[in-house]
Amino acid sequence: MRVIVVGAGLAGLTAATDLAAGGAQVSVVEARDRVGGRTHGIEVAPGSWVDAGAAYLGERHTELNALLAELGLKTTPTTMTGESRFALGHGDQTRPGRFPPLSAVALGDMFELLDELTRTIRLDAPWLTPNASYLDSVTALEWAQRKLTHPDSQLFFPLFLGEMMAADPADVSVLHMAFYLSSGGGTRYLNAFEGGAQQDRVYGGAHQICEELAARLGDRIRLGEAVRAIRQNSAEVVVCTDSGELRGDVAVVAVPPLLAQAIDFTPALPVRRATQFTRGCAVKVHLVYPGPLWRAQGLSGWSVSAQGPLLSTVDDSPADGSVGVLTGFVTGLQAHRFSALNTPTQRGEAVAHAAHLFPDLPPPIGFYVTDWVHEEYSHGCYAALFGPGDWIRHGPHLRTPHQRVHWAGTETSTEFFGLMEGAVRSGHRVAAEILTRHYSLGGTA
């Protein structure tokens, strides 16, 4: 069986690896001149890499951890010792732990309301969740305006959603917010470092996962070839790029839904898998220092700010301590604004903000901005966001094969949607789907 995989991110390369192991003849076609998609590494000092895309994982990310072990990659704990900095509008504060200096009761009530919501979600089919049509008609912003009465929870809610989903609450339906949080293991797990989804990083950078997978797949991967069209008939599937055509028995499209939608299918897709999906908006900023200098002052590097651009910062220094790296997250509405600025202005804003949060730091020796808002072949990040009506209209079609075309990608995963774990799981799922479907070669599927 000849399988053409479109997209060399975690989903596509996991699928390709499983399919090759199952005896299929696999080709992978990737638009960028690199593999990895939404995982990407930047070398900030010789041999020291930081994650410009996905970084964090936890123990429940079982398929990702298994893959790391198989590839001989190790994890390193996310550093979170020392006090945190908060700039939440009541004067700056330095406090132990990550809990913000806001009403514990109000935030506790907010998390309880979110937990109640997430418990009702049908992960396998969110559109069949009780009350789905109502939950899918209301935005997270409208929900918060109705349910969160305390000013502290009103202040914290958009920061929380920005950090978890890179979402502006006005952009996502309540159904999508609740599905995302539930699929990621619940609010506590997703939000936690120790014991949670942000506990570890890949030692040396998450980009190595796809690079290792690609090294094993060798010349089956074609870089720099965006797929523009996919034609199929009862005998074969033809995948068209600007430089030619590939013929196979089956195709796996492992790209985000809106980018998949931009491919010209013949016959046309019977139903759309995306129309109004908005996109998550994240810009990652890396400020590099001669070492993790904040640690000497008893600070963890973690901060939360109500005003941007750096809504949160975290210590992402390489484990060898060769340099210190503060990663700043600019998400949601802030990301739209920040990504429209020129680089010197971005640098000026980010450096000034970091200096305000950590006044004893010298100016950074390195500065990197990764703007995922305008990445042509990601179309936003961390993942697709579903606005009002999207789950009900498109959800049932996200994973349904279009004859010889099957779908993968983190957005097709019922578990850990939007995360690396979801991408890996979708790759395994699609490969099993194809290997057990028994395509009749040269005949009708």
Ligand SMILES: Cc1cc2nc3c(=O)[nH]c(=O)nc-3n(C[C@H](O)[C@H](O)[C@H](O)COP(=O)(O)OP(=O)(O)OC[C@H]3O[C@@H](n4cnc5c(N)ncnc54)[C@H](O)[C@@H]3O)c2cc1C
């Ligand atoms: C800033 C940021 C932070 C994140 N943080 C985390 C985190 O801490 N933990 C976590 O688990 N996840 C995180 N994520 C999410 C995680 O990166 C994704 O869930 C995961 O990498 C998605 O993998 P994928 O294979 O589904 O899609 P992608 O990685 O998007 O792969 C799709 C591939 O398809 C290619 N492609 C697109 N269109 C075409 C075309 N027409 N023809 C050919 N190729 C095409 C793309 O170039 C890409 O390589 C983050 C993402 C970002 C951007």
